[in-house]
Amino acid sequence: MIKLLENILFGAKPLILGLFALITIYCAYYAFQLRMDAGFEKQLPTGHEYIETFQEYRDRLFGSNRVVIVLAQRDGTIWNEDFFKTYKEVTDELFYLPGVDRRTVTSLWTPNTRYLEITEEGINADDVIPGTVTVNNMTPEALERIENNVVRGNFLGRLVAEDSTAAMVVAELLEIDPQTQERLDYFDLADQLEDKIRGQYEDENYTVHIIGFAKLIGDIADGAQTVIIFFIVAFILTAISVHLYAQSWSLTFLALFCSLTSLIWQFGVLHILGFGLDPLAILVPFLVFAIGVSHGVQQINLITKEVTSGANGEEAARASFRLLFIPGSMALITDLVGFGTLILIPIGMIQELAITASIGVALKIITNLVMLPILASYLTFDERFVDRANRARDFRIRVMTHVGRLAEPRVAVVILFASVILFAVAFWQSLGRHVGDLHAGAPELREDARYNQDSRFVVDKFALGLNLLTVINETPSEACINHDVMNYLARFSWYMSNREGVAAVISLPTAAKASSAGWNEGNLKYQTLPRNKFALVQAVGPVPTSSGLLDVDCTTLPLQIFTDDSKATTIENVIAGVKTWREANPRDDVNIRLASGNVGVMAATNEEIETSELPMMLYVYATIILLVYLTYRDWRATICCCVPLTLATFLGYWFMEELEIGLKVATLPVMVLAVGLGVDYAFYIYNRLQFHLSEGLDITDSFKQSMFETGMAVVFTAITLAVGVSTWTFSPLKFQADMGLLLTFMFLTNMIMAITVLPAIAVVLDMVFPRRTPIKAPSGILAH
Known part of the structure; x- marks a missing residue:
C-alpha cells in the first residue's frame, strides 16, 4: 500500500508541488490578515454550575469583568481642589470609553455613591459629593464636608485609600459594545486606558493605577508581540543546529521551509474559519512548528543515510517517504488526538487553542511527510557532501555505541529498577501540584510588570480590591424582613469573613446591623438584627437595590466576598468554605448558589481543567495504545512506548510543582504536546527496533542498530528544540517563560x-517473556 502511494506521489511530482504552491499563495494572503483576538466570554467554562449562575444573574450583579482605575497623590492626601478636579476628569473619561456599562461607573463623583448619616431625626442619606458642589466651587469647606461624608459612609478602604492618598473609579465592562453593537475590542480598550487615562493624567503630581481583565489582556498582547523576536532567535539557532547535523544547507533549508509552509497554511486556514490568535495561546503555532522540525530531522537523517550508502536524491527521498510515512503519521495522529482532546474542555479559549493546534498538526502530515521528500528528490549530492556526511555519521555512531550499551541485560535491569523508584517518587511529588494560579497578582506577567505593580498598590491601599466572589442566596419573597432568614445569612457572613483568604464580606445582614444602630443613636448595643418585623423593615430600608445586596422582591440576597488574592489555594479554600457551610447548614427556603464575580469565574475554570485533565489524558493514551497495537500487533510494543511516556509526564508534573507552575490554560497544552513528542521519539526508535528484530537480531543488537540509524536524530532533535524554546525564558511574559522552561524540560x-x-x-520483557515466534514486520496497509 505504501509502495503504491509512493509511486503515485513521486510519479506526479510537478503537479503535486504546483498544487502545494497554489495553496501556499492562497493561505499566505489570508495569513497576513490574521489578528490577535481576546474576549471575556471565551474564558468562561460553559455548562459549569458557577457559570450558569453567573449568566443568570449577570445583568443584575456585577464584578466579573471590571476595570479599576486608581488616581493617587504622589505627595500628601487627596483633600485638595486640584486632585478632585483631575479625579472628576478621570471619572468622565472612563464613562465614555467603549464597552463601559455606564450604569456601573462608580466614584466619589457619581450619584450612586451615597452615605448614611445619623441625625436627631434618624438617618439622613445623601450623595458623598452633594449636587451643589462642582469642580468650579471646590472650597476648603466643601472638601471638609466631602471628607466627613467619606468617613460617615465607610468609604475608606473602598473608594478612598485607607491613608487618603488615592481614590478609585470602578466600572463594569460589556462584552458587546453598545455603540458599535460588535464584540468589544479589548486591545483597543486597553490602548485607550493607557493613552487617554494613564498617559493624560499621570504626571509629577499623580500616579494612575489600572487593573482588570481588559488591561491585563492588553498588557499580555503587548508582551506577546515579542514572541516574534524569540521565534526568530529560535529559528536561527535551529537552522544552525540542523546544518551541523545535516552537513547541507539545502537539506537544512528544506526542513525549515516545509515547517514554515505548514505555519502559513495554518494561519491562513484559521483566518478563513473566522478565528484569531488569543494572546494566551500565541505560542501554540510555534510549538507545532517545533513538531515539524522534529519530523524534518528524521527525514534528513534517513536521506543522508541513503545517500552515503550510494543512493541518488530520488532514491533517498523515496526511501525516506516509504520508511517514515507510517511512524511519522502515527506520531502526528497521536499529536492530533492529544490536541483534539482539549476541545472536550468547555472553555472557549481552550477549544480555539485545540482547533488551532489540531489544524497545524494535521497539515504537518502533508508538508513534512509528503512535501519534504518530494522536494528532496530534486536535490543532488556531490562527493564532498558524502564525505562530510560519512564523517558526521562515524562520529554519531561512536556516540551511539555507548548509548547502545544501555540495552545490555545487566544495565537494562538497573535502569528499570531505577525507573520504578523514580516513577514512585515523581508520582508522589506530582500530587502536590495545583490547578490554577500560584502567585498573587497576574501570574501571566512578571512580578515587576506595571500591571502587577498596580495590583499590589491597590491591595496595599484599599481593603476591597478586584478579587470578588459573589454567592447568590435565593430566598422566598420578602426574605429581607424575615429575621430567621436574615439571621441565617448573618451567620453565613460571619463564617465566611473568618475564612482564611477572605479580606471582607459585605451582605444585607451586615448592612442592616449598621443601619439598626443608626436608628438608635449609633448605640453599638443595637448593632444587631431586630426581631421585630417593622424594626427590621426600618433597618433594611436605607440599603438600595443598586448596592447589589438585594433585589426589589428580596428574593436574591447575595454575599459579596472579597478575597486577599486570586491564587488557586485561596480560591479553593474560599469555595470549600461556601460548600462546607451549605452542606452543614441546609435550609429548604434558602438556595445557596455559586457563583458570580471574577473569582467565581476563576474557580469554575480551575475546576473544569482539573475535572477534564484525567479523561483527556486517558483518551490520548488510549489512542496511543490502539495505534501502537494495530501497527506492531505486539503487547510488548505498547508497554515499551507508553511506560516511558507516562514516567516523563509525571516528572513534568513534579517539575511544575517544584517551580510553582500551576496547571492552567497556558500550561495544559504544553503537557499535551509533551505526550505527543514523547510518542514521536518512541515510535521512531521502536519502528527500527522491530525491523531489526524481524531480521533475526536479538533485542540488544536490534536496539544498538536502531540507535545507529535513528537514535542520534532523536537526541539531536530534543537538544535542538530544547535550546530553541529555552530562549523563551527571557520573555517579558511570565507564562511564556514558564512554558519555555517546561518545554525545555x-x-x-x-x-x-x-x-x-x-x-x-524491551530487554527485560524479552528476558521474562521470551518470544516463541519470529518477529514479523507489519504487513498490508501498515507495511513500511
Whole structure:
C-alpha cells in the first residue's frame, strides 16, 4: 500500500508541488490578515454550575469583568481642589470609553455613591459629593464636608485609600459594545486606558493605577508581540543546529521551509474559519512548528543515510517517504488526538487553542511527510557532501555505541529498577501540584510588570480590591424582613469573613446591623438584627437595590466576598468554605448558589481543567495504545512506548510543582504536546527496533542498530528544540517563560526516557517473556 502511494506521489511530482504552491499563495494572503483576538466570554467554562449562575444573574450583579482605575497623590492626601478636579476628569473619561456599562461607573463623583448619616431625626442619606458642589466651587469647606461624608459612609478602604492618598473609579465592562453593537475590542480598550487615562493624567503630581481583565489582556498582547523576536532567535539557532547535523544547507533549508509552509497554511486556514490568535495561546503555532522540525530531522537523517550508502536524491527521498510515512503519521495522529482532546474542555479559549493546534498538526502530515521528500528528490549530492556526511555519521555512531550499551541485560535491569523508584517518587511529588494560579497578582506577567505593580498598590491601599466572589442566596419573597432568614445569612457572613483568604464580606445582614444602630443613636448595643418585623423593615430600608445586596422582591440576597488574592489555594479554600457551610447548614427556603464575580469565574475554570485533565489524558493514551497495537500487533510494543511516556509526564508534573507552575490554560497544552513528542521519539526508535528484530537480531543488537540509524536524530532533535524554546525564558511574559522552561524540560526528559527506559523495558520483557515466534514486520496497509 505504501509502495503504491509512493509511486503515485513521486510519479506526479510537478503537479503535486504546483498544487502545494497554489495553496501556499492562497493561505499566505489570508495569513497576513490574521489578528490577535481576546474576549471575556471565551474564558468562561460553559455548562459549569458557577457559570450558569453567573449568566443568570449577570445583568443584575456585577464584578466579573471590571476595570479599576486608581488616581493617587504622589505627595500628601487627596483633600485638595486640584486632585478632585483631575479625579472628576478621570471619572468622565472612563464613562465614555467603549464597552463601559455606564450604569456601573462608580466614584466619589457619581450619584450612586451615597452615605448614611445619623441625625436627631434618624438617618439622613445623601450623595458623598452633594449636587451643589462642582469642580468650579471646590472650597476648603466643601472638601471638609466631602471628607466627613467619606468617613460617615465607610468609604475608606473602598473608594478612598485607607491613608487618603488615592481614590478609585470602578466600572463594569460589556462584552458587546453598545455603540458599535460588535464584540468589544479589548486591545483597543486597553490602548485607550493607557493613552487617554494613564498617559493624560499621570504626571509629577499623580500616579494612575489600572487593573482588570481588559488591561491585563492588553498588557499580555503587548508582551506577546515579542514572541516574534524569540521565534526568530529560535529559528536561527535551529537552522544552525540542523546544518551541523545535516552537513547541507539545502537539506537544512528544506526542513525549515516545509515547517514554515505548514505555519502559513495554518494561519491562513484559521483566518478563513473566522478565528484569531488569543494572546494566551500565541505560542501554540510555534510549538507545532517545533513538531515539524522534529519530523524534518528524521527525514534528513534517513536521506543522508541513503545517500552515503550510494543512493541518488530520488532514491533517498523515496526511501525516506516509504520508511517514515507510517511512524511519522502515527506520531502526528497521536499529536492530533492529544490536541483534539482539549476541545472536550468547555472553555472557549481552550477549544480555539485545540482547533488551532489540531489544524497545524494535521497539515504537518502533508508538508513534512509528503512535501519534504518530494522536494528532496530534486536535490543532488556531490562527493564532498558524502564525505562530510560519512564523517558526521562515524562520529554519531561512536556516540551511539555507548548509548547502545544501555540495552545490555545487566544495565537494562538497573535502569528499570531505577525507573520504578523514580516513577514512585515523581508520582508522589506530582500530587502536590495545583490547578490554577500560584502567585498573587497576574501570574501571566512578571512580578515587576506595571500591571502587577498596580495590583499590589491597590491591595496595599484599599481593603476591597478586584478579587470578588459573589454567592447568590435565593430566598422566598420578602426574605429581607424575615429575621430567621436574615439571621441565617448573618451567620453565613460571619463564617465566611473568618475564612482564611477572605479580606471582607459585605451582605444585607451586615448592612442592616449598621443601619439598626443608626436608628438608635449609633448605640453599638443595637448593632444587631431586630426581631421585630417593622424594626427590621426600618433597618433594611436605607440599603438600595443598586448596592447589589438585594433585589426589589428580596428574593436574591447575595454575599459579596472579597478575597486577599486570586491564587488557586485561596480560591479553593474560599469555595470549600461556601460548600462546607451549605452542606452543614441546609435550609429548604434558602438556595445557596455559586457563583458570580471574577473569582467565581476563576474557580469554575480551575475546576473544569482539573475535572477534564484525567479523561483527556486517558483518551490520548488510549489512542496511543490502539495505534501502537494495530501497527506492531505486539503487547510488548505498547508497554515499551507508553511506560516511558507516562514516567516523563509525571516528572513534568513534579517539575511544575517544584517551580510553582500551576496547571492552567497556558500550561495544559504544553503537557499535551509533551505526550505527543514523547510518542514521536518512541515510535521512531521502536519502528527500527522491530525491523531489526524481524531480521533475526536479538533485542540488544536490534536496539544498538536502531540507535545507529535513528537514535542520534532523536537526541539531536530534543537538544535542538530544547535550546530553541529555552530562549523563551527571557520573555517579558511570565507564562511564556514558564512554558519555555517546561518545554525545555519535557523535550529533554522525553528523549532521555526514549533512549534509556524504552530499551530497558524491551530487554527485560524479552528476558521474562521470551518470544516463541519470529518477529514479523507489519504487513498490508501498515507495511513500511
